[in-house]
Structures are given as C-alpha cells and as structure tokens.
Amino acid sequence: MDEKILTIGQLARETGTKVETVRFYEKSGLLPAPARTSGNYRSYDRGHFNRLSFIRRARDLGFSLDQIRALLTLSDDRNQSCVAIDAIAKEHRAEVVRKIADLRSLKKELDRMIDQCGCGVVADCRIIESLSPR
Incomplete structure (x- = not known):
C-alpha cells in the first residue's frame, strides 16, 4: 500500500476485513x-492499515480482543521490555493447549459413539441413545 488515503471500503478490502468489523474495532x-x-x-x-492488519493477524491466531488491546498498548512503546508481551503469548498458548486437549477428548467420545452404532434403524441407534436424556 502506498501513502494514499483509503475509504473504509478500500481499507476493508485491502486487509480482508468486513466494513462492519472496521467500524466495530x-x-x-x-x-x-x-x-x-x-x-x-x-x-x-x-x-490504520498497519494497525488493522495487526489486529486481523492476531485474531487469526485466536487472540482475544482484550489480549489484542493489551498487545497494541504495549507495542506503542517500542523501547520497553517485551516481557509483558511474552506473558500474553504464553497465556494464549496455554489456552490453545487446553482447547486441543478438550477437542481430543471430544473426538474420543465421538469415536466411541460412532463405534457403538450398528447402522441399523434409528430406534436402535446408539448415537441417538447417547445424546438423549436418561
């Protein structure tokens, strides 16, 4: 992007963001x-382009809006230590690790349900039985 001025539509297009999202930010x-x-x-x-690109990349990596806000605030002072930034990234990584563990557990449960299904009639379906209240 050169030094031109952008409309909201152009900024949205060039950063892969919806206009409504730009307004929200x-x-x-x-x-x-x-x-x-x-x-x-x-x-x-x-x-604006650089900041919105930063926000988009951080969102793509799964950072929360509060984490992004903190990262942006910290990044505004280029001479300070990046210890706080590292702490935010480590906290986010721990959240990702927890989510991966949860997804693995979910997959095991779904595998168990699917393996029990005899592919007969719905009345005998173990998947429906597993999901129904007891």
Missing part, C-alpha cells in the same frame, strides 16, 4: 478514529 477503541473528508467520509492512512 473503531467503536471498541482498537482502531483509532480516522480523519474525515470535507464530505464527512472516513479517511484512513497507512497507520
């Missing part, structure tokens, strides 16, 4: 409010 304070044109249209610059 503005309202939630993750993305600073843009300048306005004489026609009162939003006017975005490279700073």
